[in-house]
Amino acid sequence: MKKIQPIVQTVVIGAIVLSLTLACWFHTPQAYSISERSELKQFPEWSSEAILSGKFMEEFEEYAADQFPMRDTFRAWKAFVAGKIFLQSDNNGVYEAFGHISETEYPESVDSFTHAKNTFDRIMANYLNDTNRVYLSIIPDKNAFMADESGHLSLDYDAFYQKWRDYCHETDVQYIDIVPLLELSDYYRTDTHWKQECIVDVAQTLAEAMGTTIPDDYVTHISDTPFYGVYSGRYALPYDADTLCYLTNEAIDGMTASERLDLENSREMPIYDLEKLQGPDPYETYLSGPLSLITVENPNASSDKNLIVFRDSFGSSVSPLLAQGYKSVTLVDIRYLSSRNLDAFLDFEGSDVLFLYSTMVLNSCKDTFK
Amino acid sequence: MVFSGIPFLFYFFPAVLILYFLVPKICKNGVLLLTSLVFYSWGGPSYLILMLISITAGYTSGLLLEKFDHRQPLRRVVMWAVAIIDLGFLAYFKYADFFIENFNVVTGLSIPLLRLLLPIGISFYTFQILSYTIDVYRRDVPAQRNPIDLAAYVTMFPQLIAGPIVRYSDIAVQLKSRTHTFQKTSDGIRRLIVGLSKKVLIADTFGKLIVAFRDSNEPSVLFYWIYAIAFSLQIYFDFSGYSDMAIGLGKILGFEFLENFNYPFISKSVTEFWRRWHMSLGSWFRDYVYIPLGGNRCNKPRWFFNILVVWMLTGFWHGAAWNFIFWGLMFAVLLVIEKLFLLKFMGQSRVFSRIYVLFFVLISFVIFNADGQSGYWSDIPALFGAGNLPLYSADALYYLKSFAVLFALALIGATPLPKKLYARIKSTRGGEIAVGIAEPLVLAVLLLTVVAFAVDSSFSPFLYFRF
Known part of the structure; x- marks a missing residue:
């Protein structure tokens, strides 16, 4: 045994290293990781400048990790070891509880709160006047329903909401509380977002608070494509897919949407872009995903009011419902469009304005709100 | 690289x-x-x-x-x-x-x-x-x-x-x-994989806890102690892991490098700690600075001066900042105190001796890792509740629970217990066969786990690179 063991050990480990080495050297690089929803680094370009500066090597390190053969399998094994052997409460901030995957939203960012307040203040001071009615509503992230009970870190949500209530009180903005209407099952199990079919009451509450009404009768369309949300890839271990639904009725069917491309041009787009169901993020089905400036027109509206929604991705799925109570709804994402020259694109006169943000975005906006 | x-x-x-x-x-x-x-x-x-x-x-x-x-x-x-x-x-x-x-x-x-x-x-x-x-x-x-x-x-x-x-x-x-044999290669592979595991699975994971501590806005006494212990373990597993890898790679290439660590956390005096921690640096300063200065073959004031110089330089070698100099000087003071009288009493209680060493080593690493002077002026008092810090916080309890298994593994791994256990099992005929079969498999699993962590994580340089 004494003589054989070192040979066996050398051969076993040598075979593993050799196999992985050959796989690294000769496997075909992938362009995109579906599970991680990100583009993968490609082999860096050679140049004497890149080599001398160390840029080539830096990029090669990223390439080697990104393009590692069976990357998803290795990531799953890592998640298993971290969760089931080291018994860590989360894996890279992502955890599973009550049949849902979520991401820890912690700690509270005071800088983000200040930055968000300053941004909203500036928008109101620069563009709004007495003809506008202004509303603010906060969408809780899933941790609000999961973290405490499952023993994970989370924001002090009551204090968080109260700070925004106080802000609204100080600035004459009407706060619309939708938190009591939501529960964990209103969110996808593998994604951060809420389900459109579960937020009809939320849309009605928002509409009523803004002085309009919307119906509650819809046809629910269920997508055949399994929906693996943003967390399923990050969780890395196998997890059942969600089902994505979208709601229609006569009013929604009659709506048109367009994305503003620049000062003069815009392009038509569907309310529900069904091609996105096959894409990397099926949630982009709702108003085509993260776009900076979208307008939804409702020609059948009984009202001639317009609504401008400052929003994050949660706004994409609720806006078609809200649009039933307005002649038009314009969605502005100030993560992609600077809030400093909005009057070049938008006429604020007489519009209702709604700031509708999730806790996650409000708590991390210090580097994203422009 | x-x-x-x-x-x-x-x-x-x-x-x-x-x-x-x-x-x-x-x-x-x-x-x-x-x-x-x-x-x-x-x-x-x-x-x-x-x-x-x-x-x-x-x-x-x-x-x-x-x-x-x-x-x-x-x-x-x-x-x-x-x-x-x-x-x-x-x-x-x-x-x-x-x-x-x-x-x-x-x-x-x-x-x-x-x-x-x-x-x-x-x-x-x-x-x-x-x-x-x-x-x-x-x-x-x-x-x-x-x-x-x-x-x-x-x-x-x-x-x-x-x-x-x-x-x-x-x-x-x-x-x-130099010779190249299967025995040497196999020993080198074992050492390399053990070093990789220490670095990637333990030190880097503790690194995430350190980041969480620094990001936390709920400081507490408990969290400061968790940080102090986690950082001490991180730097030990990082650096000794690197030394294991170096020794393992050397063996695969036919070389025999001297050991650099010998379970320093079981030391019963600071003097012993420095015979077990970064041994190659300690012996370098001993042979090329301390002894040429006169070592201990001189009067006491000169002897203590020699100790002070060597430890100030040892601290300064680790980094161009005051915290490293204070870190070195702290050890100089402890070594002088031990040589004056404390060593005589150390042998009387193994428990006390070890608590004393671990306490000062933890404190030393808090100084070592301090971010600027304000860092250790605030970190060390915080360990004792200064500034009306609460005893514990939600973060502290969460991370304690989340890292409990890793702490247990690291604390056991920092003692000779696993090595003794390995030797004892191997000392019997049946045990030798079992180890012979299990070891390649365990090493293979460890290697694949290290690769999995490396693929999953972002780039994490070795702590000792900055020196």
């Missing part, structure tokens, strides 16, 4: 092995030199020339020291010339900004800082070249006449950038002739 990264494990090292074992024996040091230069240049080759100048100075000095064998004044000049060149580079690249900053503070001037990038491994290879020159000067070893062999010794990639500080005298014979 880090040993635990994909580029090293599956691009660089396999290529080195293929080349190394394909070429005839006479060319092996050449291959080692060339591949080590590639390894060193990986992050950008701008400082390669600096290392080559140091090597050339060391090589030339060796030849001159032998040539002037009977002319002692000239030999002294040569030895000091090399010391000035090497320490000059080290002082300029590592310490210039520290001196300028402090000069500005004292004089009120505002001399601009140089903001130089620290050449990787300069603290390690400078000490290796110095030890070679001094050893030749002392006639402890003959000068190396083959420049490739000397350059291969200095640049040898397993130990180039984070030690251990391999003495020329320890591997001079191996540079000429």
